[in-house]
Amino acid sequence: xxxxxxxxxxxxxxxxxKAKDKKEEFLSQIISRLNEIFITDRLTDNDLVNFFYAIRDxxxxxxxxxxxxxxxxxxxxxxxxxPKAMGDAILDSSAAHQNQMMQLLxxxxxxxxxxxxxxxxxxxxxxxxxxxxxYGNCADPHCYGAKPEG
Numbered sequence: 159x160x161x162x163x164x165x166x167x168x169x170x171x172x173x174x175x176k177a178k179d180k181k182e183e184f185l186s187q188i189i190s191r192l193n194e195i196f197i198t199d200r201l202t203d204n205d206l207v208n209f210f211y212a213i214r215d216x217x218x219x220x221x222x223x224x225x226x227x228x229x230x231x232x233x234x235x236x237x238x239x240x241p242k243a244m245g246d247a248i249l250d251s252s253a254a255h256q257n258q259m260m261q262l263l264x265x266x267x268x269x270x271x272x273x274x275x276x277x278x279x280x281x282x283x284x285x286x287x288x289x290x291x292x293y294g295n296c297a298d299p300h301c302y303g304a305k306p307e308g
Contacts, residue, residue: 209251216247 185207192198192206217223217240226238262269 212251213244213247216250217243 188210189203189206192210196206198206220239220243223235223239223243226240227235230238262272
């Protein structure tokens with residue numbers, strides 16, 4: 159739930175929720191706020207969250223901004239270096255993704271190597287979580303990526 163100041167509301171069930179529930183609630187609040195900001199016709203919740211985390215992580219690397227946030231009220235911190243750090247993080251994130259994309263698209267070996275890293279990561283993840291979690295009880299072999307017989 160959001161407060162009038164657009165801050166995330168802290169949980170009010172002290173000691174009643176599991177850590178995962180608090181994390182899921184926080185993420186749900188983030189997604190809700192991002193859906194209010196962006197035109198989301200062509201964006202998934204994952205697109206929004208991944209972009210949010212990329213920008214957040216770049217801002218967190220700015221020690222001056224983090225000190226200003228830690229030692230000032232939100233109103234004061236927002237008058238400091240945060241707005242510039244935010245703009246820089248948005249541009250840097252775009253440039254970094256563009257750079258990586260161009261490296262992959264211009265070099266088939268690099269793309270194949272990246273593809274293998276991605277595949278290995280996904281097979282490790284798939285081993286940790288049952289396929290039904292992603293696909294349900296689908297009887298169609300395409301649900302699991304199997305090639306049709308014949």
